[in-house]
Amino acid sequence: MSAPVITNIEIRACRGGDTLNSRDAVTAVQLPGGSRPDFTVVTMTTSDGVTGTSFGFGALDAKAAAAALSQVKPFFIGRSPFDAAKNMKEFELFDRRWNHVPIYAYAPFDNAAWDIVGKMAHQPVYKLLGAAREKVPLYVSSMFLSGPAEYVEQAMQVKAKGYKGYKLHPPGEVSLDIACYRAVREAVGDDFTLMADPVIAYTYEQALKVGRELEKLNYRWLEEPLLDVNFNGLRKLREKLDIPICGTEVLAGAHYSTAHCIAEGIVDIVRTDVSWRGGITAVMKTAHVAEAFGVQCELHTTIYHAMEQIQLHPSLAIVNCEFFETLFPFDDFEFGTKSKLNIQDGYVMAPVGEGLCIDYDWDFIDAHTVATL
Numbered sequence: 001m002s003a004p005v006i007t008n009i010e011i012r013a014c015r016g017g018d019t020l021n022s023r024d025a026v027t028a029v030q031l032p033g034g035s036r037p038d039f040t041v042v043t044m045t046t047s048d049g050v051t052g053t054s055f056g057f058g059a060l061d062a063k064a065a066a067a068a069l070s071q072v073k074p075f076f077i078g079r080s081p082f083d084a085a086k087n088m089k090e091f092e093l094f095d096r097r098w099n100h101v102p103i104y105a106y107a108p109f110d111n112a113a114w115d116i117v118g119k120m121a122h123q124p125v126y127k128l129l130g131a132a133r134e135k136v137p138l139y140v141s142s143m144f145l146s147g148p149a150e151y152v153e154q155a156m157q158v159k160a161k162g163y164k165g166y167k168l169h170p171p172g173e174v175s176l177d178i179a180c181y182r183a184v185r186e187a188v189g190d191d192f193t194l195m196a197d198p199v200i201a202y203t204y205e206q207a208l209k210v211g212r213e214l215e216k217l218n219y220r221w222l223e224e225p226l227l228d229v230n231f232n233g234l235r236k237l238r239e240k241l242d243i244p245i246c247g248t249e250v251l252a253g254a255h256y257s258t259a260h261c262i263a264e265g266i267v268d269i270v271r272t273d274v275s276w277r278g279g280i281t282a283v284m285k286t287a288h289v290a291e292a293f294g295v296q297c298e299l300h301t302t303i304y305h306a307m308e309q310i311q312l313h314p315s316l317a318i319v320n321c322e323f324f325e326t327l328f329p330f331d332d333f334e335f336g337t338k339s340k341l342n343i344q345d346g347y348v349m350a351p352v353g354e355g356l357c358i359d360y361d362w363d364f365i366d367a368h369t370v371a372t373l
Helices: 062-070 084-096 107-121 125-129 148-160 174-188 204-216 231-240 254-263 279-292 305-315 362-368
Strands: 006-014 039-046 051-057 135-144 165-169 193-196 245-247 269-272 297-299 324-327 347-349 369-372
Touching: 006 062, 006 362, 039 062, 039 107, 051 062, 051 107, 051 305, 062 369, 084 107, 084 279, 107 125, 107 279, 107 305, 125 279, 125 305, 135 148, 135 193, 148 165, 148 174, 165 174, 174 193, 174 204, 204 231, 231 245, 254 269, 254 279, 269 279, 279 297, 279 305, 297 305, 297 324, 305 324, 362 369
Parallel strands: 135 165, 135 324, 165 193, 245 269, 269 297
Antiparallel strands: 006 039, 006 369, 039 051, 135 347
């Protein structure tokens, strides 16, 4: 009996909004929340009829994102879903020879292949990766709000729900940001975990000032204060500050670039995820590299709950990852699946089922599909 190979791949470009209109990029890039983002969906079918599916990043325009994914599609036709390491290694050459797809293009294919593998093994993927635990502490992250009162209100909601932490994506102006950081700490008390993620809003000098304030406020980490490729600036911050510097979530090169950042002392905590950084296979490689150096590898939100359900699998198989992250509130991101994250007492519980254990809402996906490649 011959081993199954991938014989068909469907890529869908999907609008988040019910009107199916594209969004104005200048407005959308502010990320204020209040609307569903665009998304893509990749479905693979094997020679013996087994399917695997993964959501993918939709960027600010799902049609553009799907076009990028279409450049990966021919690579996987005829390949075995079981050959994750081989596929990832050989894709390096395929991509280097004048393809150069965006960092989010490979992941949905890798994830969908893992879905197939789990279904054929009749096991959830996290068990095949090597389970480390059956639940993960949840923290949630804000969108970009207007000021202290809005962050305080949200943080108090989060604490009341029993979640294990809250991360601020602050407005981006130093004095206002510090006011937000202070107000939230005062509101939630000293024993609740807080993080700060300004998403490259600061100069080096501003980041140093904010970092020292966050140390006084006992924030858990300062994330991406400067661009991830600003290696010199990040290293200087790490040397000057006691608060851990967290980064690497948007670096190309997955485990290769992360290894460089660890070895060169650029950040204290590294980031990866199953959307922007190569899928499940690359996430596990990155986490293992970090583990060998004694470094925490915190998984970055994938935005969509349909992908957070995928990310849960490596989260349950990584020993050097403390938390599970989602954006808050859930309303804008919890769509496209009938299955939901099982959150109990502030923990995300292990899924039950085979493969990625996701029950997709195909009626929703069909209604929001604007192109199929």
